[in-house]
Structures are given as C-alpha cells and as structure tokens.
Amino acid sequence: MHPVAPLTLSAVLAATVLLSGCGTQHGLSGGERTSGSPSCRPSPTAAGTTGTTGTTGTERDDVTLLGPGCGSVLANEFQVANNGTEKLTYTIGFDVLNDSGHVMSNVRQTVAAVGPGQTVKATVEPDTSAPGGGAASRIRISQVRAVPAGEAPSTAGACPPSGIHLSADEGDAAMGLRVVGLRLTNCGTGPYRLSGHPGLQLLDEKRTPVTGVRMLQGTEEISSGLEPAPAPQAMTLQPGESAHSSLAWRNTTGSGDPVNVPYVRVTAKPGAPAVTVTPELDLGTTGRLGVGAWRKTTS
Incomplete structure (x- = not known):
C-alpha cells in the first residue's frame, strides 16, 4: 500500500538516443558525463508547460529539461547537474502530458553515480502507443530523489561489496x-x-x-x-x-x-x-x- 502512483517504465518510456545530425548521442539509462553545452538545445519552455498548473516543470532540484530533441517534438533531453559535494544517484519522475496538459502517465528514470560538479545528459521519449487519453505531447519533471551513490539500492547487476x-x-x-x-x-x-x-x-x-x-x-x-x-x-x-x-x-x-x-x-x-x-x-x-x-x- 503506497501513496504514490506507480511509475511504470516499460509502459511509457523507450530507450532512445538523439537522431543523427543533432550532435552527441545521449543514452537513456545512464547519460553522458560532460561539462560542455549540448549541440542542439531548443527552448525548454515548450517541453514543460503543463497548461493546467501555470508552472513549466522544466527544472527541479538538480534536474533540468532542455527542450524537444532534434527531429521529434516528443523527445526531451534533460540534464542532471550535481552541485553537491558527494557522488549521487538520482531517480527522476516525469509526467507525460497530452495536448490538453492532462497527465497521461508517469515514468521514472535513474541516473547513477553523478560526481560532484558533474553534469550528465540523457534523453527520454514517451511511448506514443501508451493508453491515457490522447497523444503524448510534453514531459515535465514531477519528482527528484538523490541518494549517495554508495548507498543506492539495487536488485540486479554487479554484486555490491556488501554481498x-x-x-x-x-x-x-x-x-x-x-x-x-x-x-x-x-x-x-x-x-x-x-x-x-x-x-x-x-x-x-x-x-x-x-x-x-x-x-x-x-x-x-x-x-x-x-x-x-x-x-x-x-x-x-x-x-x-x-x-x-x-x-x-x-x-x-x-x-x-x-x-x-x-x-x-x-x-x-x-x-x-x-x-x-x-x-x-x-x-x-x-x-x-x-x-x-x-x-x-x-x-
């Protein structure tokens, strides 16, 4: 029993990279560590405006939506900038909105082991076949959680030193x-x-x-x-x-x-x-x- 609606990754997110001609590719699950600016960055306003709350949802804590990706208005690049003093693993919740600004579904993505002063970029793209009352149009940031990278939970992959x-x-x-x-x-x-x-x-x-x-x-x-x-x-x-x-x-x-x-x-x-x-x-x-x-x- 949980107060927050499940954020189902498989239902609404597909692993993507930016289309060729848009500069550096950025993977969904981890993102690219970089300190430079993206080679393709449209205005973030269109990507995050909700139409119902009056807020853009393009920036929250250390996470910023960078706007539609090249070649698709549904692809949104985002970045995580760790302004703290320790390496952190971020879990970011996104709302997927339709043209009317209503939330169709929620998705969650983890960006692991972002070092102090480091910026990581990645791309999310909603699955347009997902149910929810209309075509997916925009994405906004709904929640950001960050834990020390050495204390991040795990269910699979490499076994931690704890065993x-x-x-x-x-x-x-x-x-x-x-x-x-x-x-x-x-x-x-x-x-x-x-x-x-x-x-x-x-x-x-x-x-x-x-x-x-x-x-x-x-x-x-x-x-x-x-x-x-x-x-x-x-x-x-x-x-x-x-x-x-x-x-x-x-x-x-x-x-x-x-x-x-x-x-x-x-x-x-x-x-x-x-x-x-x-x-x-x-x-x-x-x-x-x-x-x-x-x-x-x-x-």
Whole structure:
C-alpha cells in the first residue's frame, strides 16, 4: 500500500538516443558525463508547460529539461547537474502530458553515480502507443530523489561489496494503511547470516534525520488486518536466496504537523553497510512506523 502512483517504465518510456545530425548521442539509462553545452538545445519552455498548473516543470532540484530533441517534438533531453559535494544517484519522475496538459502517465528514470560538479545528459521519449487519453505531447519533471551513490539500492547487476542486493518495492495503499516491502538477496559467493529486524534511519527531503517517530517491532499494532509476523529467527541465506521485511504505517492526520519521510537508510543487520531507499513515508501525525522481522523468502 503506497501513496504514490506507480511509475511504470516499460509502459511509457523507450530507450532512445538523439537522431543523427543533432550532435552527441545521449543514452537513456545512464547519460553522458560532460561539462560542455549540448549541440542542439531548443527552448525548454515548450517541453514543460503543463497548461493546467501555470508552472513549466522544466527544472527541479538538480534536474533540468532542455527542450524537444532534434527531429521529434516528443523527445526531451534533460540534464542532471550535481552541485553537491558527494557522488549521487538520482531517480527522476516525469509526467507525460497530452495536448490538453492532462497527465497521461508517469515514468521514472535513474541516473547513477553523478560526481560532484558533474553534469550528465540523457534523453527520454514517451511511448506514443501508451493508453491515457490522447497523444503524448510534453514531459515535465514531477519528482527528484538523490541518494549517495554508495548507498543506492539495487536488485540486479554487479554484486555490491556488501554481498547483498537490497531494495524497497513500490508498496500498496488502501483506506489510509500503507505497506512497503524490503527485499534482500544474497548475491555473494558465500552464506549470508541474518536475524531480527532491519535497522532504519528516517530522513527528510534534505536527507537529515527525522526524530519523534516510534519504531515498532512488528506491524500488528499498525493494523489488525495485517498478517501476524512470526518471532524473529536467525537464518542463513545461501547465494541466490532472499529474505523480506515490511514497513507499515497509517497516514492519519490529527493535531500537529504531518510528518513526511521520503528517504530511509536501511541496514540489514548491525554493522552492515547502509542502503538508502525512497519509500515516501507519509506518516501523517501518527508518529509510528511498524517494522517487520526478516523472513526467508520461499518462492
């Protein structure tokens, strides 16, 4: 259960490069590291205007839309400029709009390991066959999240030095109840021992610690409708085996200021390297988060 609509990459994004004659090619998944200006940069205004909100959506945090790509009004080049002091991995949400300015769908793209002072350029292009009420016309930036590159979550690819892939799913939501799953896979060459609950540190938009939230051992106090979790057990994951946990909360609001937690630093066990995920916790004013124990995945 999750408050944010899923951003389905395969439904609305296709990997593209700029057409020949438009200068340097820029890949979708990673982009080109460069400090120069693009050789083809139309005005960004036309690419981002929503027609409904009065804002362009062409620039947000470190990400800027650079306008339609050469040869297609639907291709949009964008750049990520890391103005910070550490290497970051960015996840960028885009809204795909029709001619009337209505959101047809959402897409998400990751640009990995952008160094301090570095600029990375890439191109997105909506799939014109995607459903959603009209032809795709424009793209705007809807959300930007950035985590330290060394703490970026992973589900596949090269095995990190920690020996595990760790990530959060997109969750589910109903009647104010939210649940997000954590998944850990042993991608190393030896056994990985695990027990208890994952360790969590809650972080705000600026990735500074959030205080005042009670961490509950288990999720039963959040909702009686959730499956009771067994007592924490020690386990050994052989290479390729996985375990899972869950985070549960309610977004009920009452007196006081609602608490929103976009980032969570997760440690699989004491002493393990942290992984920063973005479950977008909208905790309302409840001040509670249920944390399930690790359970070995059987299927």
